[in-house]
Amino acid sequence: MPNTSRHSDPSGVNDGPAAGAAAGTSHHGAVAVDPPLAAAAATDVVGLGRARAFAFVAPALLLIGVFLLFPALWTLYIGATDYERTGPKHVSPSFVGVGNYTDVLADPSFYNSLWLSLLFVGFSAVIGQNGLGFALAWSLRNVAGWVRRTVETLVLFAWILPGSVVAFLWIAMLDRDGGTVNALLGTPGLAWFVDYPMASLIIFNIWRGTAFSLMLYGAALSSVPPSQLETARLAGASGLQTLRDVVFPHIRGHALTNTLLITLWTFNDFTPFLLTAGGPGDDSEIVSVYVYNTAIRDGRLGYSGAISLLILVANVVLALLYLRMLRKRSVS
């Protein structure tokens, strides 16, 4: 390997990073033969040289390629065929090009599922988990250690229990006959998952996922300098003013990161399938369930491949949006 490298430099391998870094800038700058390389060398602070640096990241890239890139390309390929799980189109599928994509984009069920996912993410993650997580973290800040730990443990439990167990609990709790909630509220015979499927799922997911926001905000709040809070208090700032002008500027990055993560998780969450399977009808068929139902229940693998890719794009757009907001923050 080192001999084939244009930046062959044994010292870079044997010496510690510090030595390599010290030699790196001037040495490599001199070897560079074209301008882009020179620019790259200028930043090669460790002095590994490109080939060896590549050798170091190669395993990671290989993993990404095999487990991320290849499946994505494979989905792209399947999405361009009319492949089905069974039948003649399973044995000899044909290439339909962008046909699936135009069909999906004209399919009301796709927009239905997108809309339901939007509701699900918006209310359960962005508003629900974020809000409740922050509220809990904020109000737990100054309470006794054991109260804080107890609340945190309870909230954490909802997060760490396996999805199937949690689903079973909620099905039993919201059961139409003999469910706990009906008994407590005195509403016998109310089938929550049939009559209010989305509302039930949203409340479920707030309960399920608040722990992450709670912990993240708990950590973030401890980075707010107490002196500033004290100053705000002395200046007579109200609670809301303190939050807005003192606390929020400090935790803005955390809030964005948190929102990005829980948005992506919630968008792709499949647990609702265990609770309602998308029903009744398609009243709670969020995108992840929609893809499953199309692919596995209806057997339309090609069509669902096209949907999957569109969802992938939606995920990337979401992530880029948040990253952009984060970058703005770091620039300002």
Added chain:
Amino acid sequence: MRRPSSLPTWGPVRRAGRVLALAGLTAAAAAGCLGGGAEEASTDPNRNADAKEYTLTVTSNAIAGGKNAEGADFLANYVIPKFVEQQKEQGVTAHINFEPNGVDDAEYKSKIGLDLEAGKGADIIDIDGIWVGEFAASNFIKPLEEVAGADAANGWDGWTQIQTSVQQNASYGGKRYGIPSGTDGRVIYFNKDVFAAAGLPAEWQPSSWAEIITAAEAIAEKTDATPIQLNAGTAMGEATTMQGVLPLLAGTGKEIFADGKWQGDSPAVRQVLDLYHQVYSGDLGDATLQQEAKGRDKSFEGFSKGRIGMLLESDYFWRDVIKPGSAVAPMPDRDEKVGWAKIPAMTPGAGIGGQDFVSMSGGAAQVLNPNTEYPQQAWELMRFMASADTVKELVKDTPRITQRDDVNAEVLAADPMLSFIATEVVPLTRFRPGELSYLQVSTALQEATYAIVDGASVEEAAAAYQKTLESIVGAEHIATQ
């Protein structure tokens, strides 16, 4: 955070990304195209035929203490030990495993479909007869002649005991894919307690749909029970089609598929949907139950506890679901409390073939996994399971209509319900079409009944059904008369 000046370091990574993308594309191309069905394993029917020690796995949607517990127990307590012993006498060590499942039929089908596609799965697989065509057309399963060899497959003496109509349950395109496991028939069950409270007779046989509605109205008026459970909606899956739409459609004189055409938005389909509307627009049926994820199981429980008056089901309900000691919805006093009646045509004589009463039938089948390592041994085990002795033992305590005429003649007389099915219902019955599109059409019918339950009018539901049907089979294959 990186300063903008550090960005050029991404250059090599980008390039590497491109290289990987290219590699990915090449791999995708090299992996070739989709399709071709399951991977081609060895196709010699006699591979490993002389093995002195082998392992076979049997799978079924049955699990001890749960769904079809009886079948699971029978396999574990009788079939496996007996067969292993029999093999031992011939100097062969057999290991037989049972892979239990206890899930909805649709999920079970997904699972074994994926197994077979991947060239994996149990050696002997229980499937619903209606899946045979679909699996065969997908190359998931192969004709017995190919898997076990023509001589072995056709030489079994059991075939002479299985009627041709029943063999159809395990055949496709004129070829046998497995051994059928008997057949069934559909009736209306009624809870005699609920009927007594509503002032209805303990011996009841309606002769038209109107009489069913009259009885349901009496139950609604005089008791707290839900008068009738007529399976509807997509959550019930095939149970909606088989225990709801199709028997009713037969009662209007039409079959879902006849002369190359499917029933679309026709008067017959509207009559069926209208009955659904009568049941679910008022207080004769429980519309919410039809939409619940586990609605069917709940309806079983409701019936067994006297909360539902009438329920359309197959004899499976009698001999498995509400059997005393069943794991699903046991009724210790089943024999005294449960009555049954044939499903009437809309009006006398209006049924299919001019019949006064109608039914639909299906049946399970056992197939060989084409990827089995021991085709001869698997086929031997399958024959063992379908032998007169085994089948007789299986139905000893709970009779049912088996695939074998010799066994039926002996066992059915013992159970009044099942001899009723065998003598009164099976002669009236119809089977589902062995068409590939059937499963999609079935889903479309379920969606139409869901629309009614969800509050749509008959016209709206029928029109939407017609539209869906057109996208499945094409307008030229639809009858609207």
